[in-house]
Amino acid sequence: MTDESDSTAHVSCIIPVYNDSVGIKNTLRSVVGQEYHGYDVYVVDNGSTDGSRRRVRNCAAESDDIQLLVEDEVQGSYAARKTGVQNAESDVLAFLDADETVDEDWLETALGAMQEQDVDYLGCNVELTCPEDTLVGRYNARTGFPVEEYLEDQNYAPTCALLVRRKVFEDVGPFDARLISGGDREFGDRVHDAGYEQGYAENATVYHPARTSLESLAKKNFRVGRGFCQKQRYYPERYGKPGIPPTPSGPSGGDDGDEPDASLTRLAFTLLSIAMLACRGVGYYYEFVVGEENDDIPAPTS
Structure with missing residues (x-):
């Protein structure tokens, strides 16, 4: 309230x-x-x-x-x-x-x-x-x-x-x-x-x-992948056990009907979606293999 x-x-x-x-x-x-x-x-x-x-x-x-x-x-x-x-x-x-x-x-x-x-x-x-x-x-x-x-x-x-x-x-x-x-x-x-x-x-x-830029977007998705693996490590009861990444979800690019050369743009967006999903996967398994540097930071308490 x-x-x-x-x-x-x-x-x-x-x-x-x-x-x-x-x-x-x-x-x-x-x-x-x-x-x-x-x-x-x-x-x-x-x-x-x-x-x-x-x-x-x-x-x-x-x-x-x-x-x-x-x-x-x-x-x-x-x-x-x-x-x-x-x-x-x-x-x-x-x-x-x-x-x-x-x-x-x-x-x-x-x-x-x-x-x-x-x-x-x-x-x-x-x-x-x-x-x-x-x-x-x-x-x-x-x-x-x-x-x-x-x-x-x-x-x-x-x-x-x-x-x-x-x-x-x-x-x-x-x-x-x-x-x-x-x-x-x-x-x-x-x-x-x-x-x-x-x-x-x-x-x-x-x-x-x-x-x-492709670099900045890739870095973000790499970080997102790392973050999900961290959540599984710290909260397995809520997000699942580490080692099993989440099922991909979320928007894939939307309607491109107003774009010039819409079919080419749609194809490019699809390829970008696949590439960013791969970046998340690489980030996830990077964290899974070499992570744990933040494990000594206290968990949140009320």
């Missing part, structure tokens, strides 16, 4: 960053322009070496709403988000990625949906944008973030567009800092199992740039 004071709740936006000085600058410009009054921003630098930390300090010098935190001990976005949760004291915690932007009414709209739907866990709409018109970018935009489907079928929303009430963390525990990927799914499963209602804000949109 949500509080009656959602419209006046204090919110902390938590944004992990790793080697993305341009992305974090754009995100902070977007977030500090919110119409909603009563929020602050915690940027958690996760061992950047490219000047991202300096960039955040400069932004913080221009706005009292921005604070820089550092998570150098554990490399991983969920470790960084966990540090943000531990340091923020707000009623509601909002999570974004460092390369995203939002409309000025995003936070107000999301909080309104949280109150209207009477939920303590809320996913936002994610719209993928293509900064460069590439085949890979169009493919990624077609297969990116069907958040409403994730919530309906898998009980989670991605941490690039998520609001959670603090009491949920106090009840089910923090993000699992051991996970290199898939920590949003694992946390969402815990939230669902604890009986919390999960909502979706269609009109609260987060703009996420699509990956436009």
Whole structure:
């Protein structure tokens, strides 16, 4: 159940960053322009070496709403988000990625949906944008973030567009800092199992740039594969025993009828889907064979 004071709740936006000085600058410009009054921003630098930390300090010098935190001990976005949760004291915690932007009414709209739907866990709409018109970018935009489907079928929303009430963390525990990927799914499963209602804000949109290079998309899928194997290692009762990867699921590219040379594009998307599935498989078995470097990190506890 949500509080009656959602419209006046204090919110902390938590944004992990790793080697993305341009992305974090754009995100902070977007977030500090919110119409909603009563929020602050915690940027958690996760061992950047490219000047991202300096960039955040400069932004913080221009706005009292921005604070820089550092998570150098554990490399991983969920470790960084966990540090943000531990340091923020707000009623509601909002999570974004460092390369995203939002409309000025995003936070107000999301909080309104949280109150209207009477939920303590809320996913936002994610719209993928293509900064460069590439085949890979169009493919990624077609297969990116069907958040409403994730919530309906898998009980989670991605941490690039998520609001959670603090009491949920106090009840089910923090993000699992051991996970290199898939920590949003694992946390969402815990939230669902604890009986919390999960909502979706269609009109609260987060703009996420699509990956436009084959290398960046392959790295993401390799990481996703590793993350699933880690979830099986730490939560076999929920995700199955390590050594048996999950059955492929999710969107395969969508309708290409509006694309020029649609048949060729459809074939290219199919080949990309096969290649990205292979990258996930390689990541999965890499983790299965040589993983376990995060096993000494404590498991999440409430």
